[in-house]
Amino acid sequence: MSIPQDEKLKLIRDSERLRTKDIADMIGVNYVTYHGYESGKAKMSLENATKLFKHSRFRKYRDWFMFDETDPSTGQIAPALAHFGQEQETSSPTGKQTG
Template sequence: MSISQSEKLKLIRDSERLKSKEVADLIGLNYSTYHGYEVGKAKMSMEAGMLFFKHPRFRKYRDWFMFDETNPATGQIAPALSLSELDGTTSTQFDLKNG
């Protein structure tokens, strides 16, 4: 089950221990615009998403945010506070085998 875009943004921000204003400043968006994404007043545009996930601090959450998938071997993870980790499930198409 996928969670909303706004909830995912909040989980990422909380996992990084940032305030909404700090995220907006890091990615170069107006605070009101970014805050609107987090509270669900607007959907994040492609351009805003690119700004968000180009930032090195947030790039690791890209696959989880877009596809509900993780792949730790390639650095793609879910936020530490994500619901998938809280309930013990993961949503990944990659199975890592011990060699």
């Protein structure tokens, strides 16, 4: 289950503890334009996505943002606040006794 683009952008920003204006300024995108991406009013253009993920601070989220994939061995991670991984939060009992 993929997270919508606007939610992913918010998770990235929140995980980096930045304001929307901070990211817009860092990547050279108009604040109103970037805010539109986070509010779901507009889809991020390829040009602006390239600006975002070429920035050294956000490059680590590229594969997660685009493909819902991570590879920590290559530095590709999901934001700390993103629930990413197994959809099931509990495991079934094995029937084995412990202790």
